[in-house]
Amino acid sequence: MSKSFPTFGNLIRLEVYDIDQMKTLLNFLELSPNLESLVIDEVNFTGNGSGHVSTFKVVPHCLVVSLKSIEIRKFTGFLEMVKYVLKHGRVLQMVIIETYYSVDPTDRRYNNKRYNKKNIEAKRVEALNKSLMTILRQTPWASAGCH
Known part of the structure; x- marks a missing residue:
C-alpha cells in the first residue's frame, strides 16, 4: 500500500456497491482502521489472481x-471474501448473508405449468443456503462470539 493514500480514521460504516476486485476492497479496508460495519451489496468479484485473497x-x-458486523446482500456464492473475514475478524459479532439466485427468464421451463420462476428460485436459494451453512461450519472463525 502506498503511503500517499489517505487514512479514513473516522469511517465506521462502509457500504460497497460497485467494486469488482476483492484486493481493492481489502486495500480500502486497510485504510479504514476503525471500521465497525461493512455492507457488501451484490458485488461480483472477478477471479483473476490480482484480486485473490492469498x-x-x-x-x-x-x-x-474494530469490525463488528458484515452484511452481504444478494450473495451469489462467492465464499472467498466471507471465509477471509471470518478467519481474521477477531471482534466480529454478527455476519448476515442474504442469499440470492437469479433465474434466467428465457428458461423454457417457465412455459411449462409444472414449474414457475418462484419455485425454481426458492429451491435454488434453499440449496445455496444449505451448501453455505455446511461450508461456514467448516471454516475457522476468529471470533467465538460471532453469529
Whole structure:
C-alpha cells in the first residue's frame, strides 16, 4: 500500500456497491482502521489472481480490532471474501448473508405449468443456503462470539 493514500480514521460504516476486485476492497479496508460495519451489496468479484485473497499479505487493521458486523446482500456464492473475514475478524459479532439466485427468464421451463420462476428460485436459494451453512461450519472463525 502506498503511503500517499489517505487514512479514513473516522469511517465506521462502509457500504460497497460497485467494486469488482476483492484486493481493492481489502486495500480500502486497510485504510479504514476503525471500521465497525461493512455492507457488501451484490458485488461480483472477478477471479483473476490480482484480486485473490492469498495475494493480500497484510490483514486489514479493522478486521483485527474494530469490525463488528458484515452484511452481504444478494450473495451469489462467492465464499472467498466471507471465509477471509471470518478467519481474521477477531471482534466480529454478527455476519448476515442474504442469499440470492437469479433465474434466467428465457428458461423454457417457465412455459411449462409444472414449474414457475418462484419455485425454481426458492429451491435454488434453499440449496445455496444449505451448501453455505455446511461450508461456514467448516471454516475457522476468529471470533467465538460471532453469529
